[in-house]
Amino acid sequence: MSKFKQIVLAISLSGFSAFSWADTTLLNVSYDVMRDFYKDYNPVFQKYYEAKYKDKLSIQQSHGGSSKQARSVIDGLEADVVTMNQSTDIDAIVEKGRQINLGWEKKYADEAAPFSSMQVLIVRKGNPKGIKDWADLIKPNVQVVVPNPKTSGNGRYTFLAAWGAALKQNGGNEAKAREFTRAVFANVPLLDAGGRAATTTFMQRQMGDVLVTFENEAEMIAREFGRGNFEVVYPSVSIDADLPVAVVDKVVDKRGTRKVADEYLRYLWSPEGQEVAAQNYLRPRNAAVAAKYAKQFPPIKLFGVAEFGGMKAAQKKFFDDGAIYDQISAEIAKKR
Amino acid sequence: MATQIAHKVVTTEAPWVRYTLTGLALVLISFMLIIPLFSVFFEALHQGWGLYQAALVESDALAAIQLTLIVAAIALPLNLTFGVAAAWAIAKFEFKGKSLLITLIDLPFAVSPVVAGLIYVLLFGAQGWWGEWLAEHNIKVIFAVPGIVLATVFVTFPFVARELIPLMQAQGSDEEQAALVLGATGWQTFWYVTLPNIKWGLLYGVILANARAMGEFGAVSVVSGHIRGMTNTVPLHVEILYNEYNFVGAFACASILALLALLTLAIKSYIEWRTEQQAIADRRSATQA
Numbered sequence: 174m175s176k177f178k179q180i181v182l183a184i185s186l187s188g189f190s191a192f193s194w195a196d197t198t199l200l201n202v203s204y205d206v207m208r209d210f211y212k213d214y215n216p217v218f219q220k221y222y223e224a225k226y227k228d229k230l231s232i233q234q235s236h237g238g239s240s241k242q243a244r245s246v247i248d249g250l251e252a253d254v255v256t257m258n259q260s261t262d263i264d265a266i267v268e269k270g271r272q273i274n275l276g277w278e279k280k281y282a283d284e285a286a287p288f289s290s291m292q293v294l295i296v297r298k299g300n301p302k303g304i305k306d307w308a309d310l311i312k313p314n315v316q317v318v319v320p321n322p323k324t325s326g327n328g329r330y331t332f333l334a335a336w337g338a339a340l341k342q343n344g345g346n347e348a349k350a351r352e353f354t355r356a357v358f359a360n361v362p363l364l365d366a367g368g369r370a371a372t373t374t375f376m377q378r379q380m381g382d383v384l385v386t387f388e389n390e391a392e393m394i395a396r397e398f399g400r401g402n403f404e405v406v407y408p409s410v411s412i413d414a415d416l417p418v419a420v421v422d423k424v425v426d427k428r429g430t431r432k433v434a435d436e437y438l439r440y441l442w443s444p445e446g447q448e449v450a451a452q453n454y455l456r457p458r459n460a461a462v463a464a465k466y467a468k469q470f471p472p473i474k475l476f477g478v479a480e481f482g483g484m485k486a487a488q489k490k491f492f493d494d495g496a497i498y499d500q501i502s503a504e505i506a507k508k509r
Numbered sequence: 510m511a512t513q514i515a516h517k518v519v520t521t522e523a524p525w526v527r528y529t530l531t532g533l534a535l536v537l538i539s540f541m542l543i544i545p546l547f548s549v550f551f552e553a554l555h556q557g558w559g560l561y562q563a564a565l566v567e568s569d570a571l572a573a574i575q576l577t578l579i580v581a582a583i584a585l586p587l588n589l590t591f592g593v594a595a596a597w598a599i600a601k602f603e604f605k606g607k608s609l610l611i612t613l614i615d616l617p618f619a620v621s622p623v624v625a626g627l628i629y630v631l632l633f634g635a636q637g638w639w640g641e642w643l644a645e646h647n648i649k650v651i652f653a654v655p656g657i658v659l660a661t662v663f664v665t666f667p668f669v670a671r672e673l674i675p676l677m678q679a680q681g682s683d684e685e686q687a688a689l690v691l692g693a694t695g696w697q698t699f700w701y702v703t704l705p706n707i708k709w710g711l712l713y714g715v716i717l718a719n720a721r722a723m724g725e726f727g728a729v730s731v732v733s734g735h736i737r738g739m740t741n742t743v744p745l746h747v748e749i750l751y752n753e754y755n756f757v758g759a760f761a762c763a764s765i766l767a768l769l770a771l772l773t774l775a776i777k778s779y780i781e782w783r784t785e786q787q788a789i790a791d792r793r794s795a796t797q798a
Contacts, residue, residue, distance in 0.1 A: 200736060205752055235736045236749060242735075249635030249644070250652040250734040270635060369752045397754040 196229035197433055202252035204239035204326070205369050206390055207416075210453040211256070217449055218440050222433070230433065238367045239326045240265070246272060246421065253425050253434040256418045258326040260284070261484045263419050272423040286415035287441035288455040290387040291475060292334040294406040295375070295394065302382045306408045307338040310383065311356035318381035319361050320371040322491075322498055326414075327368035329492060331385045332358075334412040336491075337476050341410055355501045359508070376403070387414060388470075392454035413475040416455070549767050553760035564761035572738040573746035574765065579654070580742065581722040584661040588718050592669025593711065597703065599670075600677030601685060611674075617666045625663050626731025629656055652734030657742065660728040665718040672714030673707055680706055709784045713777065720773040724766055 203211060215232045222230045235242065235250065243262040246252050247270035257263055260278065267273045278285045296304050302315055310317050322328035332354065339353035340346070365371040368386055375384040376398050383406075391405045418438050425431040440446050447459040451466040463470070481487035491497045554561050564570060595614060599607060617625065631637050633650035643650060650656045684706070688698040704711075726744040733740045741749065743762055750759035 205749075208753060233736050233739060235734055236752075237735050245652065245734055247636060248630050248651065249633075249637075249640060250736075251649070272635070367752075373752075373754075393754070 196231050197430065198231045198233060199253045199430060199433060199437055200233040200235065200251060201254050201256060201437075202235045202242050202246055202250060203256040204242055204258050205236045205367065206387070206393065207256060207258075208234070208236050209393060210389075210450065210455060213453060214441070214446060214449045217445055218437060221440060221445070222436065232437075238324065240324065246270060251424050251428070252421050253428065253430050254418060254420055254438055256416070258414065258416050259329065259484055260286075260415070260417045261488050262326070263417055264485060266419075266421070272421050273419050274422045277419040278417065280420070281418070281438060282442060283458050284415060284417065285419060286417045287438075287446065288416060288450040288457055290389045290414045290416065290455055291411045291473065292331050292385055292408075292414065293388045293391055293411065294408055295384040295386060295391055296404050296406055297382065298402060298404060300404055300406065304383050304406055306406075307335055307353075307357075307410075308342070310335070310360060310385075311353065312360075315360055315383065316362050316381040317357060317360045318371050318375045318384045319358075319364065320368050320386075321364035321366055325365075325367045327371070327386060327390075328364070329487075330387070330412055330414045332491060332498060333478065333481060333487060334385070334408075337412055337480055338408065338410050340480075341476070351497065351501070355504060358501060359505045388456070389454040407471050407473050410474040410476065413477045415477070546767060549760055549763050552756060553764040556757050560757050561761050561764075564755075564758040565765070567758070569738045569741065570746060570758070570762055573741045573743045573762070576654070576657070576740070577723050577742045580657050580661050581719055583658050584665055584722045585715060585719055587662055588665050588669050589711075589715060591666075592673060592714060592718075593707075595670045596673035596677055596707075597699070599674050600680075601682045601703075614667050614670050617664050618671075622660075622664055622725065622727030623731060626660050626728040628663075629659055629732050651732045652736070652740060654740070656732040657729050657740065660732050661722050661725055664725050664728050665722045668718035668721065669711065669714035672710050672717070676707055676710040677703075709780050709787065713780045713784075716773055716776050716780070720770060723769055 201211060201215075211232075211234060215234075219230050219232065222228070235245075235252070237245075239258045239262050242250075243255070243257065243265050246255055246266050255263060255266065255273075263273060263277060267275060267277065281287070294304055294310075296302065302312070303309065304315065309315065319331050320328040322332045335357045336350050336354045339350040342353075343349040362381065363374070365374055368390060371384060372386060372390060372394060374380050376394060388405075394403065418441065420431065420434045420438060422431075425434045441450070442458065444459055444462060447457040447462040448465075451457045451462050451469075454469065456470055457463050457466070478484045478487055481490065489496065553564075565574075595610065598604070599611060630651055632639055633643060633656065634640050635644060650659070684702050685698050688702045689695075693701070723742075724744060725742075726748075729742055730745055730748075733742070733745055735741060735745060735749065737749075743766055747759050747762045747766070750756075750762065
């Protein structure tokens with residue numbers, strides 16, 4: 174019996190050791206594909222922080238779909254900082270949970286987005302279907318792999334990119350843009366819930382002719398599946414996807430971590446932070462770093478979500494229940 | 510139960526019908542169960558033993574395994590105690606609201622695990638009923654170990670009780686009554702009469718509950734918060750590794766769960782065999798008496 178008690182004690186103690194900490198800790202709640210960036214960024218920041226403050230810092234991370242992660246923060250996940258792929262997820266925390274104060278996007282430069290990405294087209298080796306631009310996505314024999322715009326920021330950016338590109342082509346004709354976007358989504362055989370799942374569908378299960386995803390995700394595919402297995406096609410015009418960050422006011426005030434949380438985010442704009450971003454194929458804001466890595470970022474004509482009056486307006490117009498995306502899906506379903 | 514009837518052909522179908530049906534069943538089983546199980550170990554090991562080991566001793570994986578063990582170690586004794594108490598009350602006594610109690614015990618089987626998790630978010634979440642009070646007193650329930658334990662207890666709740674109720678009902682309360690008449694206290698009756706009778710059924714229920722506790726995904730996913738190295742259990746860790754294209758890591762962790770399943774099956778078969786032996790022995794002593 175005493176042996177049993179010892180074992181129980183050992184197990185419970187070892188359990189507590191995993192959940193107690195002596196150093197300053199920071200919880201960064203992020204979305205799934207950002208893990209690779211923060212895996213590189215965290216040690217760089219930790220080194221800087223420890224040298225400056227002579228204090229050990231440990232950084233905890235949580236990953237999942239962007240909107241799901243925002244929901245967890247609203248429900249009380251004690252994130253010191255959130256790093257999302259669209260501003261609406263942070264706005265949701267402001268509105269529904271009130272853990273972040275209004276005006277978060279003004280606290281840092283560039284609307285609080287330290288770097289950006291854009292939607293690119295990924296095709297099979299040799300580009301057998303000859304896909305060069307958005308217009309090729311509506312060809313009848315082309316299958317497009319895109320995550321669901323209802324559940325993923327990645328899918329929303331793709332929808333907006335297709336819509337915006339069609340607007341530019343047709344001199345701002347909304348009806349033509351709607352028709353074009355519907356034709357693109359009519360070529361989507363199935364909608365995955367998130368960007369990672371869409372990549373797995375395209376690369377692992379070898380479904381579809383073209384995958385529309387973030388530029389930095391293309392680099393992840395190259396690292397995981399080998400560079401020779403696919404080609405990246407830059408369309409003539411694409412959407413600028415700002416990836417915003419924010420300090421969670423309520424949590425940092427309670428935990429007394431505001432200073433370190435603020436510094437953690439501010440450092441993203443430092444030359445060191447921007448360099449790590451560029452190495453992960455996120456387009457940096459810093460001009461010097463951008464120039465250094467210019468070769469891997471072909472200059473593309475970009476438009477922002479400002480084109481649609483900001484992400485919030487776009488959400489309302491296109492992605493809310495019963496809005497344009499739902500109407501288009503219903504039309505596609507009827508045709509099939 | 511082993512049948513005592515000697516080999517006697519009871520079917521009248523033609524042999525080819527029997528063989529085709531058996532063959533179909535075997536094909537189905539191998540496609541649905543054996544090949545997937547094999548593939549887990551194949552994917553985990555096909556890039557070498559070294560990578561497999563490295564994936565398991567990685568600190569986040571170790572933390573996930575540790576958390577899973579802790580959660581099971583807390584959830585199981587709770588379920589054991591309450592399961593035995595509930596089964597005892599239901600099988601040996603008559604009282605008002607008994608059928609309501611049985612229905613409540615079955616509730617976790619009927620409710621989707623995701624809903625089970627959401628229930629706790631609605632109660633303990635920052636926007637939930639008790640969220641504000643908990644935050645004021647700095648008590649963390651969801652997105653921490655207590656929430657994961659709660660969700661696990663909820664989904665594993667029926668296993669022990671469900672296993673024991675029919676067993677105890679079949680045994681009746683004659684032996685307990687005899688013990689009481691002979692002057693045993695309630696506790697003595699339970700300890701020396703009831704418990705020895707149900708021990709194999711009890712163990713069986715605990716084993717099943719354990720398998721579920723360690724393997725639960727849906728309910729735990731909702732309340733975990735997915736903090737690496739802190740609130741990820743093994744099933745959650747598997748999903749995250751898979752999403753990060755770390756297939757070796759994902760399948761290595763999955764193989765741990767699969768091994769657990771196989772171990773559970775082995776113990777379960779052993780217990781079934783023991784119960785059968787005991788039943789035969791009981792019958793023999795009954796006929797001799």
